[in-house]
Amino acid sequence: MPREQIILECTxxxxxGKPxxxxxxxxxxxQQQGKIxxxxxxxxxxxxTLHREIK
Incomplete structure (x- = not known):
């Protein structure tokens, strides 16, 4: 499977100190080898805000 589930979290x-x-x-x-x-x-x-892939 080429598609992978990811989680984007706020940086x-x-x-x-907020949630x-x-x-x-x-x-x-x-198509996207790096982190999104x-x-x-x-x-x-x-x-x-900027959200970065964590998983």
Missing amino acids: EAKAL ASRYYGTKNKK ELRKYNPFLRRH
Whole structure:
């Protein structure tokens, strides 16, 4: 299977001591070998922040 389940976790919330928001999704391992970084909405901070793949 080329698709893999991943978890995206907020990087800015950890630094501020707030709860980190998480998003779940899949990625194609053949096209994206590295870790994914996306700007997603964090409801705890009420703004878009950088989310990095953790799994």
